[in-house]
Amino acid sequence: MSGVKLEGVVKSYKDVTVVHGIDLEVKSKEFVVLVGPSGCGKSTTLRMLAGLEEISDGQVSIDDKVVNHIAPKDRDVAMVFQNYALYPHLSVAENIAFGLRIRKVPKPRIEELVKEVAHTLELTSLLERRPADLSGGQRQRVAMGRAIVRHPKVFLFDEPLSNLDAKLRTQMRAEIKQLHTKLGVTSVYVTHDQVEAMTLADRIVVMSDGRIEQIGTPMELFNNPINTFVATFIGSPPMNLISTTITSIDGLVYADISGNKCLLPQLENPCDLEVIIGIRPEYVDIVPVDNSSAVPIHVDLVETLGSEALLHCRIQESAFVVKVDTHGKVEHLKHLDTLYFRQDAITVFDKTTGRALSRSSVGCNA
Amino acid sequence: MENEQSYQVINESPRSKKLTWLIHHFQREWRLYIMLAPTLIWFILFLYKPMYGLQIAFKDYSVFKGITDSPWIGLEHFYTLFENDQFIRAIKNTVIISGASLLFGFPVPIILALMFNEIINPKFKKTAQTIVYLPHFISAVIIAGIVITAFAPSTGVVNLLLNALGYDSVYFLTKPEWFRTIFVGTGIWQEAGFNSIVFLASIAGVNPSLYESAVVDGASRWQMMWKITLPCIMPTILIMLIIRIGNILEVGFEMIIMLYQPATYATSDVISTFIYRQGLQAAQYDLAAAAGLFNAVIAFVLVIAANTISKKVSRTSLW
Numbered sequence: 001m002s003g004v005k006l007e008g009v010v011k012s013y014k015d016v017t018v019v020h021g022i023d024l025e026v027k028s029k030e031f032v033v034l035v036g037p038s039g040c041g042k043s044t045t046l047r048m049l050a051g052l053e054e055i056s057d058g059q060v061s062i063d064d065k066v067v068n069h070i071a072p073k074d075r076d077v078a079m080v081f082q083n084y085a086l087y088p089h090l091s092v093a094e095n096i097a098f099g100l101r102i103r104k105v106p107k108p109r110i111e112e113l114v115k116e117v118a119h120t121l122e123l124t125s126l127l128e129r130r131p132a133d134l135s136g137g138q139r140q141r142v143a144m145g146r147a148i149v150r151h152p153k154v155f156l157f158d159e160p161l162s163n164l165d166a167k168l169r170t171q172m173r174a175e176i177k178q179l180h181t182k183l184g185v186t187s188v189y190v191t192h193d194q195v196e197a198m199t200l201a202d203r204i205v206v207m208s209d210g211r212i213e214q215i216g217t218p219m220e221l222f223n224n225p226i227n228t229f230v231a232t233f234i235g236s237p238p239m240n241l242i243s244t245t246i247t248s249i250d251g252l253v254y255a256d257i258s259g260n261k262c263l264l265p266q267l268e269n270p271c272d273l274e275v276i277i278g279i280r281p282e283y284v285d286i287v288p289v290d291n292s293s294a295v296p297i298h299v300d301l302v303e304t305l306g307s308e309a310l311l312h313c314r315i316q317e318s319a320f321v322v323k324v325d326t327h328g329k330v331e332h333l334k335h336l337d338t339l340y341f342r343q344d345a346i347t348v349f350d351k352t353t354g355r356a357l358s359r360s361s362v363g364c365n366a
Numbered sequence: 367m368e369n370e371q372s373y374q375v376i377n378e379s380p381r382s383k384k385l386t387w388l389i390h391h392f393q394r395e396w397r398l399y400i401m402l403a404p405t406l407i408w409f410i411l412f413l414y415k416p417m418y419g420l421q422i423a424f425k426d427y428s429v430f431k432g433i434t435d436s437p438w439i440g441l442e443h444f445y446t447l448f449e450n451d452q453f454i455r456a457i458k459n460t461v462i463i464s465g466a467s468l469l470f471g472f473p474v475p476i477i478l479a480l481m482f483n484e485i486i487n488p489k490f491k492k493t494a495q496t497i498v499y500l501p502h503f504i505s506a507v508i509i510a511g512i513v514i515t516a517f518a519p520s521t522g523v524v525n526l527l528l529n530a531l532g533y534d535s536v537y538f539l540t541k542p543e544w545f546r547t548i549f550v551g552t553g554i555w556q557e558a559g560f561n562s563i564v565f566l567a568s569i570a571g572v573n574p575s576l577y578e579s580a581v582v583d584g585a586s587r588w589q590m591m592w593k594i595t596l597p598c599i600m601p602t603i604l605i606m607l608i609i610r611i612g613n614i615l616e617v618g619f620e621m622i623i624m625l626y627q628p629a630t631y632a633t634s635d636v637i638s639t640f641i642y643r644q645g646l647q648a649a650q651y652d653l654a655a656a657a658g659l660f661n662a663v664i665a666f667v668l669v670i671a672a673n674t675i676s677k678k679v680s681r682t683s684l685w
Contacts, residue, residue, distance in 0.1 A: 052578050073584030085579035089597035098593075099583035146579075 002063035002076075002153035002186055003028045004049065009058035011044050011210075019044055019210045021058060026188060031180050033189045035197040036207035036233070042190045043158055045207070049188060050079050050156050063153055075154075078147035082159040084139045086131040086146075093118070093127040096145045103150075117145045120179075137168045144176070148183065155180075157189040161196060173199055194234050198222070206230050222280075225347065228354040231278050237310065237321045239278045243351060244316075246273050255348075258316050262293035263343045265358040274351040281310070281323040283345035286333075292340035302333045309333055423659045427652035436652075443656035453657065456640035459633060464614040466550045472610060474558040476603060479565035480591055498559025510624035513552050514539065539625065542633040549625060549634070553618065561606075568602035569595055601682040608676055608684055612669035615661045637661050 004026040011019035019041040026032045034042040047053040049060060051072035060067050067075050078099075086095050093114050100110045118124045121141045131139055140160060147155055157176075161169045177200055180187055191197055197204045198218045206213045206221065206229070214226040218234075225231035231239040244255045246264060254261040255277050264277065285292055295315060303310040309330050311322040322339060348358040392399070418433070423443055425436040447453045478498060485491040501509065516523050517538040525535040538544045572595060580590050619638040626634035637657060645654025669684075677683035 050582055052581065072582045077582065079579065079582045081575045081579060083573065083575055085573065085575040087576060087594065087597070089600065098580070102580070102584045102589060146583075150583075 003030075004154055004186060004188065005059075005061040005064075006045070006049070007059045007061075009045070009048060009060060010056045011041070011048060011053060012056040017056075017210065019048070022207075022210075022212050024205060024212065024215065026186055028186055029184045031177075031187045031189065031200060031202045032205060033191060033197040033201035033203075034205045034207055035191055035194055036213075038192060040207040041210040042192075042207050046079075046156050046158055046188060046190045049154075050077055051075050052079075076150075076152050077154045077156055078150055078152040079156040079158065080140075080143050080147050080160045082162050084131070084143040084163075086139055086142055088131055091128050091130055092123060092134070092142050092145075095131065095142055096123075096149050099146060099150050113149050117149045120148070120182075121145050136164050137172055140164065140172055141175075144179070148179070148185075153186065155185050155187040157187065159191055160189075161191070161193075169196075176200060195236060198234070204234070206233060208233075224356070224359045225278075226356055228276060228278070228349050231347065231349070231356075235280060237281045237323065239280050239347070240284075240320045240322075241276050241278050241349070242315060242318055242320070243274070243276050246275050246348070257293075258296050260293065260295055262295060262341055262346075263291065264346055264348055265343055267348060267357050275357065276349040276351050276354070278347040278349060279341055279345055281321045283342065284322045284324075285340040285342065286322070286324055286336055288340050289342060291343040293343070294338050294340055296337060297339050299334055299336055302330055304330050311336065313339075315339075420655060420659055422652045423656035425652060427655075429651075443653050444660065446653060447657055447660065452635065453637075453640060455632070456635050456637045460615050460617055460636040460638075462633075463546055463549060463617050463636060466546060467553055467617075468610055468614065470550060471554045471558065472607065474554050475561035476565050476599075478558055478562040479569060479599075480595060482562065482566055483569045483595065484587065484591070495559070498562070500559070501556040502560035504556070506618075506620045507624065509552065509556055510621060513548065513625060517548065540627065540629045542630045545626065545630045545634045549621065552621065552625075564606065565599060565602060568599040572598045604676045604682045605684060608669060608672040611672040612665055614668060615665050 004024075006022055006024045008021045008023060009019060010017060010021050022041075022045060024032075034045060036042050044053060048055045049062075051067065051070065055068060062075055062077070087098065090098065096114045096117055097110045100113060105113075114127070115124070118127055121144060123138070123141055123145060126134060126138060126142075131142065134142065140163075143160065160176075161172050164172060173196060176189075180200075189196075189200060201218055203215060204218055204221050205215045208229050214221060214230045216224075221230060221234045225234060225239065228241060232241065242255075242257060244257055246253055246255050246267070248254075253264040253267050255264050255275070256262075257277075262277070267273075288294065297313040297315055297320065299311055299313045301312040303312065304326065307326060309324055309326045311324060311333055313320050313322065313336075324333065326333075346358070347356055349356055422433055422436065424438055424440060425433075426439045426442075427433070427436045482491060482495060485494065504512075515521075517525070519525055519535045519537040524538070529535060536544070538548060576594050576598070577590055580594055585593065615637060617636045617638060619636075619642065622634055622636055622639050623642065626639065638661075641654045641657045641661075644650045644657065673683050673685065
């Protein structure tokens with residue numbers, strides 16, 4: 001199986017640079033998700049990998065072979081597009097067989113492969129239909145069928161689920177994951193949906209403004225974001241951020257929140273410092289626990305989700321969201337006036353650079 | 367009493383609702399209707415109103431008696447027409463010229479559009495497009511003038527070329543065997559470029575990711591043109607073909623009038639020039655109306671037939 005390597009890859013359009021020298025190594029059989037907001041360069045990176053965009057500088061390798069000047073067809077990659085890219089005049093079977101016909105694979109072998117793929121993707125009964133007669137999910141499955149039928153070295157997915165409704169997206173997400181487990185092909189997947197990234201990826205690459213912000217497993221990114229961008233991009237609802245100042249008393253570091261002292265994780269140079277402290281909505285407690293600091297709040301709204309509820313409150317006039325288990329009751333949540341921040345659940349960020357000064361130790365033992 | 371009132375309310379409610387909707391609709395969309403008005407007026411004045419006059423095809427029409435008072439004579443004009451060798455010849459010429467225009471002229475704009483689509487250099491593309499679009503904007507009179515000059519026996523560029531190659535001059539425009547070739551060729555030269563615009567627009571509408579997907583699959587440009595571009599613009603090609611088939615009996619009247627002469631009538635006289643000579647020059651309006659009506663009915667049948675076939679074969683149709 002094949003790995004993918006990007007070394008100092010740059011993409012510029014005349015004077016505008018959209019990808020600023022990224023380095024990334026995708027191991028064989030790994031499922032890596034590039035995630036970031038619109039315009040961050042994730043699709044451009046994928047297209048450079050496919051050979052649909054020329055690279056301005058750097059090196060792209062597939063299976064330890066530099067492919068900078070190799071045509072897309074010779075890179076042995078298959079790509080699934082956002083809008084499926086199915087040929088409207090061809091049937092499902094012909095769409096799946098298109099790449100094989102172009103490569104002049106013998107007809108009996110094509111038929112055999114198409115049948116095999118159709119069976120894998122449960123498309124057997126739809127083989128004679130045209131794309132216009134299929135539902136969104138079925139079209140997406142055909143697009144995947146066209147990709148897997150060639151047994152490529154690498155799968156590239158460019159926001160393949162964006163055109164599907166929420167329910168179908170969840171279903172297809174599971175199918176893609178199962179397919180990857182079954183086929184074990186190296187996959188690079190682009191999405192702007194962090195839920196997709198969290199659920200599918202072996203490793204996530206968070207991108208912003210043409211640069212890689214952080215690479216890590218979903219839980220690494222969730223628990224230890226490297227900066228405020230990753231902290232707010234990964235997680236739904238995003239990490240709560242509060243601007244404050246810190247003081248060091250008897251070797252312990254405290255933040256001043258609404259006049260209360262909140263115990264923080266240990267920092268290297270804990271002098272009087274302007275910082276941002278971050279805490280995940282899931283890691284805030286509504287009852288005191290060990291090493292937790294009380295923070296006064298005002299609850300504005302309680303959003304009931306069933307087993308969970310979202311508390312929209314204010315701390316120091318900033319919006320703050322907490323996710324709590326309801327255990328079937330929400331009335332008491334409306335009257336909360338104090339939250340408890342555990343020391344190990346807090347991440348401290350530099351206010352100027354936004355970079356993390358401490359690491360949360362939640363989930364480290366997991 | 368109460369029941370009657372409620373009955374009336376129920377009875378009037380949908381009508382008043384519809385009226386209110388119409389008023390609101392016009393208040394909201396009046397600009398669109400103003401834009402639509404010139405076309406509607408043109409259709410009413412020049413296509414629908416003259417339909418009233420079609421009845422003279424079944425009457426012994428006299429300008430003094432008028433359309434209403436002229437006596438009915440049934441299908442007599444149609445019998446006369448089909449006994450007239452000139453009319454039969456006109457039908458034959460119309461079908462041959464139209465058929466040749468369709469056969470040779472219809473694919474040219476498609477080929478041009480496909481070729482334009484393959485040009486990568488934008489400057490060269492624009493220049494080439496301008497050159498081929500240009501003849502469309504030249505008036506038919508000037509085009510006819512250019513053709514007559516080009517094919518002139520002593521000074522025409524075509525004959526000068528023939529002379530240079532050692533052949534004798536040919537007075538092309540007096541030779542019936544050359545008329546159809548010259549006419550069809552002129553039509554292609556004048557309109558092929560402009561007609562390619564609709565196909566270019568259709569090509570522009572093809573989803574770019576189809577090409578990207580094909581590139582990843584390993585398709586060459588030639589394969590992409592055959593396997594993606596052409597099939598994707600097929601609905602447009604079929605719609606244009608249906609429209610062309612509907613107009614198959616309407617050969618460019620002005621150009622024929624300017625290029626033909628009695629010596630070439632054998633191959634150049636078409637239904638429209640026949641109608642012109644009978645109706646306007648010989649003042650046989652009723653006979654000309656019968657010829658025109660015949661023309662329209664055949665065109666109508668052809669459009670219906672082409673549309674039905676296209677619908678069955680390719681799922682594409684005008685209606």
